[in-house]
Amino acid sequence: MRIGGMEAAKVDELIQTSLDLGIDFYDHADIYGGGKCEEVFAASVARLGIGRDKLVLQSKCGIRKGYFDFSKEHILTSVDGILKRLDTHYIDVLLLHRPDTLVEPEEVAEAFTTLSQSGKVRNFGVSNFNPGQIELLQASLPMKLQANQLQLSITNTGMIDRGLTVNMKHNNSIDRDGGILDYCRLKKITIQAWSPFQYGFFEGVFIDNDKFPELNKVLGDLSEEYGVTKTGLAIAWIQRHPAKIQSVLGTTNPDRVRQVADACKIQLTRPHWYEIYRAAGNILP
Structure with a gap:
């Protein structure tokens, strides 16, 4: 989420170093840098000549300016933007970024099914959800939620x-x-820990x-x-x-x-x- 303003050579070093160490999973979100972080990452991958099969790409959607949006239209539009910025035909994991209290689970299910059948997204998960919210969503989904990203x-x-x-x-x-x-x-849902070096809410x-x-x-x-x-x-x-x-x-x-x-x-x-x-x-x- 912080690579948007970095020099190209620095981004290349960061990605190449991680790959050399066996780290191939990269977490993104459509709001990071207003989308620029995904573009910067894709440009680095192209410069380094890294094959798509060498990367596991995850991105998140659902946060908009001043509100959260899990509507079918927004999810589908967001994924198309993510794919374009990452310069890829699919992402390995899509997470819903923060709970939307106006969520209509059946509408999310329609969006996820469309994305799965089209091959644009291979796995799905959530971020910052509690058990009840996961159960509510899972009840309408044909696929299992694989991850929950939490602080x-x-x-x-x-x-x-x-x-x-x-x-x-x-x-x-x-x-x-x-x-x-x-x-x-x-439930065998993988927890992903965000901000593992931070105290408070991004206080340092x-x-x-x-x-x-x-x-x-x-x-x-x-x-x-x-x-x-x-x-x-x-x-x-x-x-x-x-x-x-x-x-x-x-x-x-x-x-x-x-x-x-x-x-x-x-x-x-x-x-x-x-x-x-x-x-x-x-x-x-």
């Missing part, structure tokens, strides 16, 4: 907190998402941030023990969860991509996972 990082652990503080008089025990973590595991990166001294001390100590960076540990912490969560890096820094790739080779112990969780200010009963 998750060491400092944004809402989907984890409630399950650890069940029936307690504590803010962490408040049900804010309908138990989306366990729901997705039960928590790594080496003075606002999180205890967390950074623990990350620093463990980074030496595991032989990876703090950045790598931030992803290793997410990857350690048995829900098999995919991390959407959102980075434009090739070095950070390398650090993450290194961290994918390790697995945190259970005590270390909980130590990081507590260091971020979370409680255990």
Whole structure:
């Protein structure tokens, strides 16, 4: 989502680095850079001579200026725009970006069926949905929803907190998402973690941030023990969860991509996972 204003050579380096490290899944959205990010990505792929079969492309639609729109017309029009900007005949995954309270599931089903039968979209999912919203939509769909993209990082652990503080008089025990973590595991829906390095809602990166001294001390100590960076540990912490969560890096820094790739080779112990969780200010009963 941040490549729209980058120099062509920098974008090329970012994509080539990730591919060299075995990362082939790229997440887009029609609103990123007003569509420019998809165009910039496609131009880089063309310069690098990367075959379409070497890439797994995902994009999202449904956010419009001032409102959300899951109408059949908007979904179909959005996908045509995405395909044109990405210079491809199909995308591997389409996500509905944020819940539209005016959604008519039957209309979404018509749009998804059209896209599937035409070969324009191979898989479908959602983003920032709770269990009830997924159930409502899934009831009308002929295909299974494959993914749900949700905010998750060491400092944004809402989907984890409630399950650890069940029936307690504590803010962490408040049900804010309908138990989306366990729901997705039960339904075999892949959770994709967005903003894995951010705290708050795009307020900044928590790594080496003075606002999180205890967390950074623990990350620093463990980074030496595991032989990876703090950045790598931030992803290793997410990857350690048995829900098999995919991390959407959102980075434009090739070095950070390398650090993450290194961290994918390790697995945190259970005590270390909980130590990081507590260091971020979370409680255990």
